[in-house]
Amino acid sequence: MSWDVIGQQLWNGLLNGSIYVIFAAGLSLVFGVMRVINMAHGELTMLGAMLLFTVTDLVGLGYFAGAALVVVVMALAGFLVNRVTVRPFLGHSELVVILSTVALSFMLLNGSLVVWGSGPKGVEKPFNEIVQVGGVYVTTASLLLVGVCFAAVLGLYLMLTFTKLGKKTRATGQNLLGARLIGINTTAVYDTTLIVASGLAALAGVLIVLVSSASPNLGQPLLITGFAVVIVAGMGNVAGAVAVGLFMGITEALFGQFVSTYYRQGYLYVVMIVVLLLRPQGLFGRK
Amino acid sequence: MRLRIPPGWWLGGLLLLAVAMVPLFLFTNTYNRGLLVLIVIYAIAGLSLDYIMGEMGQFSFGHAAFWGFGAYVSAKLALDLGISPWIGFLAAPAAAGLVGLLIGYIALRRTRNLELAIVTLGFGVLAWTVALRWRPVTGGPSGLRQVPPPSLFGWEIRSELAYFYFALLLLLGIVFLLSRLRTSRFGRGVRSIHENEDLAKSIGVAATKYYVLAFSFACALVGFSGALYAHHFRFVNPNLLGLDYMFIFLIVVLVGGTGTLWGPVMGAAIFVLVSEWLRALQEYRFVIFGVVLLLVVLFMPIGVFPALQKVAGRIRGRNDEDTDGAPAGDDLALEAEKAR
Numbered sequence: 001m002s003w004d005v006i007g008q009q010l011w012n013g014l015l016n017g018s019i020y021v022i023f024a025a026g027l028s029l030v031f032g033v034m035r036v037i038n039m040a041h042g043e044l045t046m047l048g049a050m051l052l053f054t055v056t057d058l059v060g061l062g063y064f065a066g067a068a069l070v071v072v073v074m075a076l077a078g079f080l081v082n083r084v085t086v087r088p089f090l091g092h093s094e095l096v097v098i099l100s101t102v103a104l105s106f107m108l109l110n111g112s113l114v115v116w117g118s119g120p121k122g123v124e125k126p127f128n129e130i131v132q133v134g135g136v137y138v139t140t141a142s143l144l145l146v147g148v149c150f151a152a153v154l155g156l157y158l159m160l161t162f163t164k165l166g167k168k169t170r171a172t173g174q175n176l177l178g179a180r181l182i183g184i185n186t187t188a189v190y191d192t193t194l195i196v197a198s199g200l201a202a203l204a205g206v207l208i209v210l211v212s213s214a215s216p217n218l219g220q221p222l223l224i225t226g227f228a229v230v231i232v233a234g235m236g237n238v239a240g241a242v243a244v245g246l247f248m249g250i251t252e253a254l255f256g257q258f259v260s261t262y263y264r265q266g267y268l269y270v271v272m273i274v275v276l277l278l279r280p281q282g283l284f285g286r287k
Numbered sequence: 288m289r290l291r292i293p294p295g296w297w298l299g300g301l302l303l304l305a306v307a308m309v310p311l312f313l314f315t316n317t318y319n320r321g322l323l324v325l326i327v328i329y330a331i332a333g334l335s336l337d338y339i340m341g342e343m344g345q346f347s348f349g350h351a352a353f354w355g356f357g358a359y360v361s362a363k364l365a366l367d368l369g370i371s372p373w374i375g376f377l378a379a380p381a382a383a384g385l386v387g388l389l390i391g392y393i394a395l396r397r398t399r400n401l402e403l404a405i406v407t408l409g410f411g412v413l414a415w416t417v418a419l420r421w422r423p424v425t426g427g428p429s430g431l432r433q434v435p436p437p438s439l440f441g442w443e444i445r446s447e448l449a450y451f452y453f454a455l456l457l458l459l460g461i462v463f464l465l466s467r468l469r470t471s472r473f474g475r476g477v478r479s480i481h482e483n484e485d486l487a488k489s490i491g492v493a494a495t496k497y498y499v500l501a502f503s504f505a506c507a508l509v510g511f512s513g514a515l516y517a518h519h520f521r522f523v524n525p526n527l528l529g530l531d532y533m534f535i536f537l538i539v540v541l542v543g544g545t546g547t548l549w550g551p552v553m554g555a556a557i558f559v560l561v562s563e564w565l566r567a568l569q570e571y572r573f574v575i576f577g578v579v580l581l582l583v584v585l586f587m588p589i590g591v592f593p594a595l596q597k598v599a600g601r602i603r604g605r606n607d608e609d610t611d612g613a614p615a616g617d618d619l620a621l622e623a624e625k626a627r
Contacts, residue, residue: 107581
């Protein structure tokens with residue numbers, strides 16, 4: 001087995017891993033702050049990709065303008081997601097919110113199938129030269145993808161760590177009642193959490209089209225992969241999700257190359273199940 | 288022991304009788320009678336999911352995988368080994384129950400609630416992946432075709448009407464079995480864990496053992512429903528294990544009402560008939576189902592059947608929430624009450 005193949009798979013894994021990272025970061029943020037599993041997160045990413053296709057292909061915007069527009073619109077839609085499918089159910093058992101977001105994801109998936117059909121839609125990439133780096137073929141669009149992913153995750157980290165909003169958000173996640181007591185408007189924190197998470201989900205969507213095509217069916221598998229990442233890392237642990245996202249992306253690519261292409265996704269689910277059973281709090285979680 | 292007919296049975300029995308009479312007058316063509324078979328099959332699947340949701344107070348996202356698994360087991364036995372579907376009807380729940388026992392044992396020892404929902408989701412999508420990819424055994428994406436129907440003394444139960452009555456009889460037996468199980472020592476044990484696991488343990492209920500057995504039972508039941516599906520519609524494919532059917536069973540349970548025996552039966556009837564009625568809307572109907580599920584969770588978390596029971600109770604001048612003799616203790620119903 002030549003080193004070029006391994007290098008190529010490492011790069012492919014890094015690409016997928018970057019998507020997983022940015023996707024899982026949003027999923028993990030929502031869980032960490034609100035104790036809510038957002039089953040519609042995958043469909044928000046899908047919607048990001050499909051809307052980008054619409055605004056670039058049908059309306060005629062360029063990639064960057066279209067992507068910015070889509071991310072902003074989807075982030076604002078996060079407010080609605082919170083108010084319609086999460087907030088009304090918060091006092092109930094955890095499972096009820098799962099059901100309401102499942103309902104939302106079902107609506108979005110099937111609505112998108114009606115609007116766009118099930119076929120994949122290509123989006124024109126802003127640039128797509130192929131560069132060769134020591135035997136590994138890399139497209140410039142995929143370099144953009146990796147760069148933006150890391151910038152976004154770094155931005156999220158800085159926001160959570162240093163800004164007032166970030167501190168409020170973390171306080172709410174740590175102790176809801178305590179946060180309310182010291183005068184934090186937790187309703188607003190919940191709104192912004194879903195706004196940020198939806199924005200991240202949509203960002204993942206507009207980045208995916210740089211390396212593959214947009215399709216209404218891309219949300220479901222991504223959601224389950226996202227769960228695998230979030231659970232292996234420890235639910236609510238955003239930093240852990242970053243490390244695990246990359247790890248999962250890379251090992252998945254190697255698994256696909258050397259073990260079985262067919263069971264690539266199966267590999268991720270097995271890792272998730274094993275970790276969940278042996279260490280339910282995740283690799284980086286505390287009991 | 289005095290044989291008392293629990294109050295829910297009057298309403299449920301009338302409903303069932305009405306359903307049983309329907310095909311003779313209303314559903315006169317083959318296609319529509321096929322829908323009736325589907326109602327019964329979904330009802331059994333819904334009842335089994337409700338055993339997990341309503342009785343155990345847990346949630347399994349892998350339930351459809353057991354349904355599809357049961358369908359594959361029975362279909363495979365009949366196609367490859369020429370084994371009679373009647374044996375398949377026993378083998379499918381046995382196999383699904385065994386796998387359920389194994390997965391329940393692995394999952395329930397450590398996880399509950401959200402974690403359990405996600406572990407079962409993991410197992411479910413894993414099973415779906417295997418069904419899709421293991422071509423030599425599962426037939427790959429197109430699945431298996433030409434699954435034989437069951438035959439009785441050389442007469443194949445092929446007609447929709449015969450299969451409907453056959454399945455209806457089984458459904459009735461299952462509802463009866465479930466009603467006995469709920470009030471049995473085991474059933475009360477399961478319910479006590481649902482109410483308060485630590486408290487149940489403190490009075491000597493082997494919580495994990497009860498939950499594993501209850502989970503396995505629900506898996507066996509849904510596997511049986513899957514086998515019924517396979518031998519009537521005469522094909523199996525990986526979609527049967529997928530999230531679409533999971534979603535259908537969820538609607539069946541939630542619309543009908545969790546923690547009630549007849550709720551899922553009614554939910555199945557509503558789901559199949561409404562989806563048929565919305566057929567003209569084609570793909571839009573799935574969007575509408577999403578909206579319906581959201582609205583049901585939002586405005587009628589107790590489901591249609593308990594709501595009807597309440598109305599019936601009020602007409603008879605009672606306002607107790609008697610649901611089949613068991614306390615209406617499931618989360619959704621309780622919270623609905625609290626929310627008022």
